[in-house]
Amino acid sequence: MDILDYLKEERNKDWRKNLRSQIKTKDRTKTKKVKMPEENPDIRNTNNIEVNSGLTKEQALLEASRCIDCANPTCITGCPVGINIPKFIKNIESGDFLAAAATLKETNSLPAVCGRVCPQEIQCEEQCFYTTKLKLPPVAIGYLERFAADFEQNSGEISVPQVAEKNNIKIAVIGGGPAGLATATDLIKFGYDVTVFEALHEIGGVLKYGIPEFRLPNTIVDVEINNLKQMGVKFITNFIVGKTASFDDLRKEGFKAFFVASGAGLPNFMNIPGENFINIFSSNEYLTRVNLMNAANDNFDTPVFSGENVAIIGGGNTAMDSVRMAKRLGAKRAMIVYRRSREEMPARVEEVKHAIEEGIEFLNLHNPIEYFADEKRRVKSMKLQKMELGEPDDSGRRRPVPIEGAIEEIDVDTVVVAVGVSPNPLIPRSLSDLEVSKWGTIIVNDDMQSSIEDIFAGGDIVRGGATVILAMGDGRKAAIGINKYIKQKIKK
């Protein structure tokens, strides 16, 4: 069925009509947007407890009633995985929270994750009727998504989406992050025999190694992964495709197609003098050691050094995660050093707000240009160049320009570089026929198919560093592409 027909048919069901008739649209729009309950900043910045504690039932019901169930639900156009947003929100309004979770899982295998980390404010919520037409705060779609997904996780009645009859065609998914998990979900639903190969010892990719517990608890991710296991997806950890086994080895094992979702695990460094001194980390290392290797737990022998004066270089979500983690690890001064001003920060507004509440310092319009070390080569200070924003260039972006002579030096004993990431080079280097861009991203067509016909790719290995939900959107698209390829090539 065409997607628009499906949405129309769902909207015309009696229960939706009844709900719409119960409250007048005018009255729905008078209700104020709900506020997410949060832990106390002065306490939470000393522990790893999740900052947002989630909506109560009462809050969720009230917020769901704000949604006017538009005939033309523009919010869906802002969702990279195409969740039937009005339907799940109306499920909540009707009090059927499990049905809301099932609706989410029609197209999203990680709703509890996405409800927490998706930038809804620039996706579905930006396209909401309230935002575009009423110029009012949008329906809190992300909060409601999290509410429904959490309700299901806590209910003990977790639904397992239906899968088609097995066709015994083996597909390998390389990388157990958001893109890989989304592809695996759809392929298993189509009936394929899906194996996810993960290089690390845990499944989840950036969800586990990159995003801290206080923003996304690992247990939440594990529940969603268990759901995939129940659907029949196989997971193999500590397995590096391209090293542990080559693509040809896997072809011999009977795999008919591959989805490469190996992510952007290669940290970018600035390449300034002194960047190799001790206690200057990449954000990838710093966060992985805490999130995945229990570095902050005294009972483990894998500690990470985190000092008293910690500078994080960058202004994205990873920088915010790192600086807030530094604070939790005991930094007296946890600082963001960012070349532009607050307005240009790529981090979500909510993450910046939380960081400020937790006592993080912001040295905006500052750029490190050199590091200095003590006699043991441990970083002890950094030279900062003050910047100002130039006039907008052809792209409309204001570039930071150094202010002549405005240089200062500050003491630091730990530095975390979080300026950006690059695609993991391992797979592109292991396949000489694979076409890649100059930046190392895999080049794909509209079906997410690479220059090697049985290899598809998506997520950060194609985008070079994007959001969880965009990676998942790629994964879903690739599943359709792989299905099409198999039908054309294998089933002939």
Next chain:
Amino acid sequence: MNIIMDFKSIDDILDFAIKNEQQAADFYNKLSGDSSVKEMKNTFAEYAKEEEGHKARLIKIKDTGEYNVKEEEVLDLKIGDYLVSAKTSEQMTYQEALILAMKREKAAYKLYMRLSEIAPNNNLKNIFKNLAIEEAKHKLKFEIEYDDIIYHEN
């Protein structure tokens, strides 16, 4: 800049600049040839062509004595100024290649600005100033790419 003291005529200066542009083109052609990534090969080949375009312009000036003066302000982000230089190799990443290119363009800019300062007449001063502007534009192009990709979240 002792080299400048050896110039005996305008043609000498122009010949020097022509040689300099050819060296720049050779540099980018070498990067293009060394790279195993098609897109990197193409990108560096394009840069080489631009430098060859500069060379052709200088030859035309030398042959005809005609040139157009364009007064322009080019933004200097100074990204390349603070970076540690990279070494050329066949396994060179695009980031390393960009660092080399930024440093090379900055050096060329400084050279032309210096030539402009010591040029014996206004015509030549303007020619070199224009060439310096061209190099500054090249550097800005590389800096913007570095800013957008490597400093994506900075």
